[in-house]
Amino acid sequence: MSDTPDSAVRTYTEQHRAAFLADLAEWLRIPSVSAQPEHDGDVRRSAEWLSGKLAETGFPVTEIWETPGAPAVFAEWPSQDPDAPVVLVYGHHDVQPAAREDGWSTDPFDPVIRDGRMYGRGAADDKGQVFFHTLGVRAHLAATGRTTPAVHLKLLVEGEEESGSPHFRALAEERAGRLAADVVIVSDTGMWDENTPTVCTGMRGLAECEIELSGPGQDIHSGSFGGAVPNPATELARMVAALHDTEGRVAVPGFYDGVAELTGTERALFAELPFDEETWLRTAASRATAGEAGYSTLERIWARPTAEVNGIGGGYQGAGSKTVIPSSAFVKLSFRLVAGQDPERIQEVVRSWAEDRIPAGIRHRITFSPATRPCLTPLDHPALQAVARAMGRAFGTKILFTREGGSGPAADLQDVLGAPVLFLGISVPSDGWHGPDEKVELDLLLKGVETTAHLWGELADALR
Amino acid sequence: MSDTPDSAVRTYTEQHRAAFLADLAEWLRIPSVSAQPEHDGDVRRSAEWLSGKLAETGFPVTEIWETPGAPAVFAEWPSQDPDAPVVLVYGHHDVQPAAREDGWSTDPFDPVIRDGRMYGRGAADDKGQVFFHTLGVRAHLAATGRTTPAVHLKLLVEGEEESGSPHFRALAEERAGRLAADVVIVSDTGMWDENTPTVCTGMRGLAECEIELSGPGQDIHSGSFGGAVPNPATELARMVAALHDTEGRVAVPGFYDGVAELTGTERALFAELPFDEETWLRTAASRATAGEAGYSTLERIWARPTAEVNGIGGGYQGAGSKTVIPSSAFVKLSFRLVAGQDPERIQEVVRSWAEDRIPAGIRHRITFSPATRPCLTPLDHPALQAVARAMGRAFGTKILFTREGGSGPAADLQDVLGAPVLFLGISVPSDGWHGPDEKVELDLLLKGVETTAHLWGELADALR
Numbered sequence: 001m002s003d004t005p006d007s008a009v010r011t012y013t014e015q016h017r018a019a020f021l022a023d024l025a026e027w028l029r030i031p032s033v034s035a036q037p038e039h040d041g042d043v044r045r046s047a048e049w050l051s052g053k054l055a056e057t058g059f060p061v062t063e064i065w066e067t068p069g070a071p072a073v074f075a076e077w078p079s080q081d082p083d084a085p086v087v088l089v090y091g092h093h094d095v096q097p098a099a100r101e102d103g104w105s106t107d108p109f110d111p112v113i114r115d116g117r118m119y120g121r122g123a124a125d126d127k128g129q130v131f132f133h134t135l136g137v138r139a140h141l142a143a144t145g146r147t148t149p150a151v152h153l154k155l156l157v158e159g160e161e162e163s164g165s166p167h168f169r170a171l172a173e174e175r176a177g178r179l180a181a182d183v184v185i186v187s188d189t190g191m192w193d194e195n196t197p198t199v200c201t202g203m204r205g206l207a208e209c210e211i212e213l214s215g216p217g218q219d220i221h222s223g224s225f226g227g228a229v230p231n232p233a234t235e236l237a238r239m240v241a242a243l244h245d246t247e248g249r250v251a252v253p254g255f256y257d258g259v260a261e262l263t264g265t266e267r268a269l270f271a272e273l274p275f276d277e278e279t280w281l282r283t284a285a286s287r288a289t290a291g292e293a294g295y296s297t298l299e300r301i302w303a304r305p306t307a308e309v310n311g312i313g314g315g316y317q318g319a320g321s322k323t324v325i326p327s328s329a330f331v332k333l334s335f336r337l338v339a340g341q342d343p344e345r346i347q348e349v350v351r352s353w354a355e356d357r358i359p360a361g362i363r364h365r366i367t368f369s370p371a372t373r374p375c376l377t378p379l380d381h382p383a384l385q386a387v388a389r390a391m392g393r394a395f396g397t398k399i400l401f402t403r404e405g406g407s408g409p410a411a412d413l414q415d416v417l418g419a420p421v422l423f424l425g426i427s428v429p430s431d432g433w434h435g436p437d438e439k440v441e442l443d444l445l446l447k448g449v450e451t452t453a454h455l456w457g458e459l460a461d462a463l464r
Numbered sequence: 465m466s467d468t469p470d471s472a473v474r475t476y477t478e479q480h481r482a483a484f485l486a487d488l489a490e491w492l493r494i495p496s497v498s499a500q501p502e503h504d505g506d507v508r509r510s511a512e513w514l515s516g517k518l519a520e521t522g523f524p525v526t527e528i529w530e531t532p533g534a535p536a537v538f539a540e541w542p543s544q545d546p547d548a549p550v551v552l553v554y555g556h557h558d559v560q561p562a563a564r565e566d567g568w569s570t571d572p573f574d575p576v577i578r579d580g581r582m583y584g585r586g587a588a589d590d591k592g593q594v595f596f597h598t599l600g601v602r603a604h605l606a607a608t609g610r611t612t613p614a615v616h617l618k619l620l621v622e623g624e625e626e627s628g629s630p631h632f633r634a635l636a637e638e639r640a641g642r643l644a645a646d647v648v649i650v651s652d653t654g655m656w657d658e659n660t661p662t663v664c665t666g667m668r669g670l671a672e673c674e675i676e677l678s679g680p681g682q683d684i685h686s687g688s689f690g691g692a693v694p695n696p697a698t699e700l701a702r703m704v705a706a707l708h709d710t711e712g713r714v715a716v717p718g719f720y721d722g723v724a725e726l727t728g729t730e731r732a733l734f735a736e737l738p739f740d741e742e743t744w745l746r747t748a749a750s751r752a753t754a755g756e757a758g759y760s761t762l763e764r765i766w767a768r769p770t771a772e773v774n775g776i777g778g779g780y781q782g783a784g785s786k787t788v789i790p791s792s793a794f795v796k797l798s799f800r801l802v803a804g805q806d807p808e809r810i811q812e813v814v815r816s817w818a819e820d821r822i823p824a825g826i827r828h829r830i831t832f833s834p835a836t837r838p839c840l841t842p843l844d845h846p847a848l849q850a851v852a853r854a855m856g857r858a859f860g861t862k863i864l865f866t867r868e869g870g871s872g873p874a875a876d877l878q879d880v881l882g883a884p885v886l887f888l889g890i891s892v893p894s895d896g897w898h899g900p901d902e903k904v905e906l907d908l909l910l911k912g913v914e915t916t917a918h919l920w921g922e923l924a925d926a927l928r
Contacts, residue, residue: 035782035783035784035786096786097782097786103682163784164784164785204687206687206787208785208787210785215750215751216748216749216750217749217750218749220748220749220750221870221898222770222772222774222798222800223668223670223800223868223869223870223871224748224765224869224870225748225750225765225869226765226770226772226798226800226869227755227756227764227765227768227769227770227772227800227869228748228753228754228755228761228764228765229745229748229750229752229753229754229755230750230752230754231772231773233704233773233775233776233795234704234705234707234708234772234773236701236776237700237701237702237703237704237705237773237776237795238701238704238705239701240697240698240701240702240705241698241701241702241704241705241706242705243698244698281693284680284684284688284689284692284693285680285681285682285684285791286679286680286681286684286689286693286694286825287679287824287825287826287827288693288694288823288824288825288826289692289693289825290692290693290694290823290824290825291691291692291693292691297692300691300692301688301689301690301691301692304691305691306686306690306691308686308690308691308695308698308789309695309697309698309701309778309779309789309790309793310686310697310779310780310785310786310787310788310789310790311697311778311779311780311781311786311788311790312697312700312701312776312777312778312779312781312790312793313776313777313778313781314773314775314776314777315773315774315775315776315796316774316775316796317775317776317777317796320833321672321674321774321796321798321833322774322775322796323670323672323774323798323870324774324775325772325774326773326774326775326776327749329773329776330781331697331701332779332780332781332785332786334686334690334785334787336686336687336690336691359752359754360751360752360754361750361751361752361753361754362751362752363751369784369785404687404688405687405688405689405690405691406685406687406688406787407687407787429688433685433688434683434684434685434786434787434788435682435683435684435685436682
């Protein structure tokens with residue numbers, strides 16, 4: 001659709017920028033924290049708000065889809081062109097927990113604009129990136145003079161992504177007919193950085209578990225009993241310490257079975273990116289790199305599976321000291337998975353690894369959260385090339401390719417719908433997902449609008 | 465003083481039993497909880513009550529000694545015998561917190577007598593055991609016809625033991641002249657059980673520290689950064705796992721330097737005690753024993769130094785999961801020390817052991833709490849033998865020897881006064897120190913009275 005005048009898209013976007021940002025800020029004010037039951041009502045309110053906004057945008061079909069958990073939003077805008085390809089856009093309207101005392105400079109649920117950025121929980125992950133599709137499709141219509149999009153457009157915006165999407169796969173299976181698409185566009189990722197627009201080609205999968213070890217029936221006196229009974233906190237530390245070998249590899253037997261190793265081309269493409277370790281470390285708020293021997297930092301976060309401690313706790317954690325042997329201790333672990341790894345199999349090998357390590361006198365409980373599959377789109381796929389072209393027109397520069405170290409339910413859509421998954425995200429690493437002072441760069445957000453304004457034509461051409 | 469007729473002591477004790485118990489009950493009604501500021505007035509009231517009661521008992525000198533915290537009580541009863549040895553009795557008049565809803569069958573501060581036991585907070589720890597000295601010294605005088613004790617008797621009853629005795633060492637140093645003694649008798653421990661009277665010969669020392677490791681400047685996304693930066697919770701677990709070797713020994717270099725090894729006689733004496741592992745495990749609320757290879761359970765808790773995790777924490781500890789790499793994680797460790805170990809030296813070796821283990825990119829902070837020294841009185845010490853003889857006369861049976869795995873400020877008296885510390889306690893494990901339904905066995909309490917009635921003569925003979 002090279003007949004879409006890029007300047008018309010830009011002008012339309014600029015004209016509607018203020019109203020678009022005001023609407024996004026309104027949405028960010030709804031604390032749709034899916035992990036905290038006290039926010040259940042807010043998650044529902046967020047779904048209703050979005051559904052209303054999509055209807056206002058022009059989507060002739062908007063629906064709220066119930067799940068056993070939080071509701072999803074579905075919208076559909078058929079193309080007047082009967083053989084237009086069907087595109088399903090995926091995003092989520094729930095957000096991570098956030099509280100002012102976590103280190104936020106301002107109320108996480110009262111967004112503010114400072115220095116060309118909007119700060120607020122969900123600004124980048126993922127409300128901002130869902131929201132650019134609303135103005136995007138309107139700019140697409142305005143610039144092309146169409147009354148319906150060049151593709152048959154569907155949107156599915158779930159409400160439990162930050163809680164591990166426990167009901168997403170079942171929802172996708174149940175609604176597979178309504179969701180059927182030739183291609184899935186996921187807008188829940190990011191680009192390399194502010195100056196290097198990139199398309200993501202895959203995400204890691206995720207398996208999470210909590211392991212609790214119990215020793216004494218209650219906290220007991222470490223003087224009277226210390227040194228003579230197993231201490232569950234010590235035993236837990238030993239288990240965590242055994243999770244990696246000295247080369248930084250995950251030491252769970254069978255963990256690497258089937259892992260898709262990087263090709264020479266993929267390693268070379270990664271190496272084209274302007275990676276600067278110091279900058280990356282600043283983004284990671286870290287002072288050193290670490291990890292699996294034999295791989296670069298980008299390879300480690302994008303193409304290698306990991307095991308990380310997300311939380312650990314047990315015994316006395318208050319001020320000062322308390323001389324107890326804790327009754328129990330727990331660790332929350334997450335395993336990032338890459339193409340070729342099966343989450344169910346990973347759960348099995350982790351469980352048997354852990355169970356082999358329970359000493360006498362210690363009881364254990366291992367709980368797995370629903371897992372997320374990894375996914376990866378081949379570099380030569382025509383739809384992936386169309387995304388790169390649309391982005392190139394918006395940004396006016398060469399588009400490079402990345403992957404995403406995080407995880408999303410995109411792979412479930414790939415499985416259930418049998419469609420390739422493409423990633424279109426404009427967030428940048430400094431956006432601070434899941435942390436305090438999450439923000440989105442307004443200029444990039446608007447480039448997201450422009451990209452989608454171009455994308456529907458590019459995809460219609462590429463897939464026709 | 466075998467000329468003290470044991471029957472005269474018994475008769476005197478029985479005659480004064482009712483009044484003695486009524487007085488103790490009155491003292492237990494004062495909720496002298498040193499850890500709770502709202503009870504500051506009660507702790508003072510407890511000190512005043514005790515001081516008055518000691519004056520009534522006959523102590524010509526009774527004083528309340530102020531500290532920056534709760535007041536201590538000091539009393540002195542010089543012997544008419546100018547070369548009598550000087551004995552200092554130590555105890556405490558403050559108690560642990562207690563509330564009916566913690567599981568008490570009756571009000572913890574309204575003592576009741578049921579089945580030959582007095583139930584109430586402080587009945588055993590430590591008011592009961594301080595209080596037997598009052599009737600004890602009167603029985604001693606009555607049975608021997610003396611007007612002053614056979615030893616120069618001093619009592620120091622502190623008011624902050626249950627809060628970690630923060631000002632005790634300074635008080636002892638400041639008042640060292642007044643406290644000077646040939647021997648210290650601590651009445652704040654227990655016996656093996658109801659049927660096995662024992663003398664405790666030592667307590668373990670205690671060094672406590674908190675180690676905090678910091679990685680990222682804030683919690684960061686485990687998908688975006690996982691596998692490529694050091695995780696402080698994982699590193700902390702590795703450190704804790706390295707704390708012991710596979711034989712259960714503390715793996716900190718220099719930790720065992722100077723440790724007084726058990727002699728064959730000591731091991732044989734421990735082995736004489738009617739230890740039953742199943743009973744002990746029930747008391748420990750545990751399902752298995754564990755610990756340093758080559759030592760029995762009693763040896764492990766009494767005569768071997770330990771390293772225990774008292775608490776550990778870091779990252780996300782709420783419900784469900786949160787995919788972060790924690791910014792920091794901490795562990796609270798306590799090290800029980802035995803004779804021959806110097807707490808300052810232990811702090812040094814622990815610090816350098818920990819610092820040797822900090823990987824690149826991780827910052828650390830190690831904080832030590834004030835330490836407590838171990839103490840141990842040799843089995844052949846004449847004063848210890850005198851305690852055993854006095855106890856044997858009261859109980860009419862062979863006295864065995866134990867140690868105490870816990871720690872107390874007794875060692876400070878040993879240090880400051882340069883006097884050996886002996887332990888005379890009649891509490892039993894079922895007394896429920898620090899728990900609900902704390903009680904003291906009345907028969908044993910009266911045996912405590914009789915023991916002290918014999919002790920002053922025995923000690924005067926042994927130390928003359």
